[in-house]
Amino acid sequence: MDLDDRQWTRIGEETVEHLSRLIRFDTSNPPGNETPAALYLKQVFEREGFTEMQLLEAAPRRGNLIVRLRGDGSKRPLLLCAHLDVVPAEPEHWSQPPFSGLVLGGEVWGRGALDMKHMVAMSLMVMLLARRQALPLKRDLIFAAVADEEAGSDYGARWLVENHPELVRAEYALSEMGGMLIPLGGARAYPIQVAEKGLCWLQMRARGRPGHGSAPHADNAVVRLSEAIARIGDGRRMPLHITPPVASFIRTLSAALPSPKGILLRGLLNPTLARPILDRLPPDWAPFFRALFCNTVTPTRLKAGIKTNVIPAEAEAELDCRLLPGFSAEDALREIRTLVGPDVELEPLKVNPGIAFDSDTELFRLLSRTLIAHDPGAIPMPYMISACTDARQLARLGAIVYGFTPGQLPPELPLLHMVHGHDERIPVASLHFGVRVLWQVVREFCV
Ligand SMILES: [Zn+2]
Structure with a gap:
């Protein structure tokens, strides 16, 4: 049964209410403390008659909620995955308290409004609608509200994939970030994430001759390291x-x-x-x-010396290097080596390769089509983000993961300034739009 505009208004209002409630749980990570938010969701699902759900804590207070709505099994599952934790806020820089969940001037305010409790609320509503409408699902529809995305996923997606793979294994997953209107040079662009860069954190070390600070000499580790850093500069010479x-x-x-x-x-x-x-x-x-x-490289940390009058024998820097999909740590090391020269040592500290998913799929075409159906000027496009998300974890179980949290932000609320920034908020209209788009995608893909 199709829903009419009056029903959609009510569904949009429900989405807003759930988002407000979710924002009021302070899930700043660290420490996370996602369990109360997961419990709130669990109670909503129980009230609506859902029976198949698990609230799993990877550690005390680090709750993950997984809910499944069964299909007839003729197709493999679709997973809607969103994280419950948020990055800490600096309340003194906000115009409203960051965990208020206030609805003001047509916007829902608070940390997590865009990263990414909005998707938790929209996915929740889509699950509820699928049950209320008794959608004849061909594939299982799985809802996952996970912990710890902002600190490496050890208590969230990574833990679930390693310890409870049967709960989150899916053919496709929708997660962050993408499907949001970003006005780019006048075009109504809707980038849909299909790839993410990897990371390769490096230590760079210079060695030299120790000595007295009163007698400068040419074999100074601090100077050698500084010269290497200067050669990296803003990284624009990387191939x-x-x-x-x-x-x-x-x-x-x-x-x-x-x-x-x-x-x-x-x-x-x-x-x-x-x-x-x-x-x-x-x-x-x-x-x-x-x-x-580029495989980018950014010097971020420095360590050298114990006292002002002692020339140290070693100086160290840490470099945040990000890998394009298809490139290895060795590839990036070779490129950085040609910049910094032979006089410093480079050693990987942590490496995660980048990932890229096929965008020539039935689901990607459906995502694009649905955005255009709801915004005739929409230009959906595949997109790669430079940071890491839970997609890399879900992909380990074979899922094709797209960043798709549909919405529309006006130009005065630029997504990239709001996410992890101050005064994070989302227009109520964006939630009304997003939940309709997400519902249509799920309905067409799962029935
Ligand atoms: Zn996020």
């Missing part, structure tokens, strides 16, 4: 690479933009033009685009 998800992102976006913007952007796919174009992009866009084309 450029065109990877398949970025190529399709650039092709789709450039086709949507009027010239000369579109032509200029398309030039990024031309190996001889890419570097001069990147060098000429406005400063607020250049790092974003450069990260799509």
Whole structure:
């Protein structure tokens, strides 16, 4: 049965109420403390007659809630996965208390409104609707509200995948981030995450001759390390690479933009033009685009010396290096080595390869089609994010994972400033839009 506009208004209001309630659970990670929020969700599901659910704690107070709605088994499951934890807020910089969940001026305020309790609330509503409407599911529909995404997933997705794989194994999963309107150069872009970069954290060490600070000499580890860091600089000398998800992102976006913007952007796919174009992009866009084309490297930590008058024998820096999908730590080390020269040692501290999912799938086409059905000007496009999400964990069980948390933000609420920033909030209208889009996707894909 199709729902009418009046029913959708009520469903949107319910979504807003659940999001407000969820924001009021302070799940700042550390320490996380996700269990009370997971319990709240569990009670909602129980009230609505759901029977198959598990609240699992990977450690005290680190709750994960998994709920399953059975299909006839003719197709493999679809998983809706969202994390319950949030990054800490600095309340003194907020205009409203960050865990208020206040609805003010048509917006729901609070930490997690966009990262990503909105998706918890929308997925919850879609589950409830699927049951209320007695949707004849061909595949199981799984809801997972997980802990600890913001601190590496050890008590959330990673733990579930390693300890309870049968609960979260799915053919496809929808998780963060993507499906949100981002006005890009005038186009109504809806990037859908199909890939994420990996990471390769490195230690860089210089050695030298120790001595008295009153007698400078040329074999100083601090100076040697500093010179290597200066050669890295802002990283713009790292080689450029065109990877398949970025190529399709650039092709789709450039086709949507009027010239000369579109032509200029398309030039990024031309190996001889890419570097001069990147060098000429406005400063607020250049790092974003450069990260799509490079294994990036950023010096972030320094350690040297014990006393002002002692020249130390060693100096160390840590480098945050991010890998394009398809590149190994060795590839990145080779590239960094050509920048820093032979006088420093480089050693990997932690390595996670990047991942890329096929975007030529039935589900990806459905996501695109559904966005266009609800926003005729929408330009959906595959997209790669530079950070890590739970997608890499879910992929270990064979799932194809797309970042898809549909919504619409006005230009004055830029997604990238709000996520992990101050005054995080989401328009009520975005939740009304998002829950309808998500429902249509689930209904068409699972029935
Ligand atoms: Zn997140």
